[in-house]
Amino acid sequence: MNSSEKEISYTTTNTYSTLNSLDTNTKTVWIVFHGIGYLSRYFIRLFESLDKTDNYFIAPQAPSKYYKGDDYRRVGSSWLTKENTKKDTQNVLRYVDAILSEENIPKDKNLVILGYSQGVSIASRWISSRKINPDAFVIISGGFPKELSKKDFSFLNKTTKITHILGQKDPYFEIAKVEEEKVRVKHLLPQIEFRTHPGGHELDPKTVKNIL
Template sequence: MAEHHLLVARRARYHQLGQLSARTRRVWLVCHGYGQLAQYFIRHFAFLAEADPDTVVVAPEGLSRFYLDGTSGRVGASWMTRDDRLHEIEDHVNFLNQLTGQLLAACPPEVEITVLGFSQGTATVSRWLAQATFRPAHLILWAGGFPPDLPAVAAHALLHGLRLSVVAGTADEYIDAEKLQAQLEQLRQLGGSPIVATFAGRHELNRELLARLAAK
């Protein structure tokens, strides 16, 4: 038996807060974690767009959706699994590149872009930005790691000189202090200069810390 692949067109979903225009000064691109949906994830960032009409928040959604419990009820999305992962990664990179090309075409050239990945989304945004056609002003890796399989040359080109924040809750059930330190060391070895930000919380976002990161 031989496995084959066929490239097809399909619809990708994203949600947006605010309107892009010549006045837009800041764009936040935020990628959710495993089992989440963009329409709910983006609500955590609504206060940024509400406080500043020149800020737009965009939340792409993973291309794979599934029922979170059994065969009905709540639905979540995933960026990838271990099955056919290289093609899933390629599909998401193409989706995010096409999306940002469309978004940036509607913004002034000097627009400031912040990219945030949460949990599973941290690996997604890292792999994507290593192949993206633009460079963000700020990369935030929140409650997740940098992909260890990203080629060192590509990782160094992305991380060197980049404003990079690594965020974790002090009670995160997936990232303890040892894992956090290992992640920081990995990023430094790849040429990054990560700034660590923690908060009293678990595997979740934190509005107060988000506001501080946005204000810097």
């Protein structure tokens, strides 16, 4: 058998979702990265309870779609897998760059970057690789990429508010591993604040309402 794997580059198109309007009344722009299994248009609905005048939300869409369940009716998506991770990561980051260019966020707005579950890996890699300096970075129910080090975030302002939020009943995290991860993330991001909510592996809008 004489098989080989080759590589090509091509232009592709993807969607993303927004909530509310970006105008002179907007105080804060949120870029929110969903977890595995979501579509951005459903994920963004989780933020509908936050003030509609003050907040504008941008939800990028993970590029890989798949059918969920045995009935093949519901569609979910995934950001990355262990297959071809480095190249796929660069593709995703260029896609997020394109969103930022398209939205042209005014400099006078607060910027919050939020990653939920698998979305934490994209949010953190985008911040570190593009040297993004948000007003706040929110990590919810997700693991931090192992390859990232303290120097990857050395450019961040000390005033950047960094918050880690985890559900007390999250079935995906064992207490010992959570505590170990907290130590590692605290080393990477010394100003981080740890919070919990009483639920499970979910995004609780109440915990991000007053994040700034």
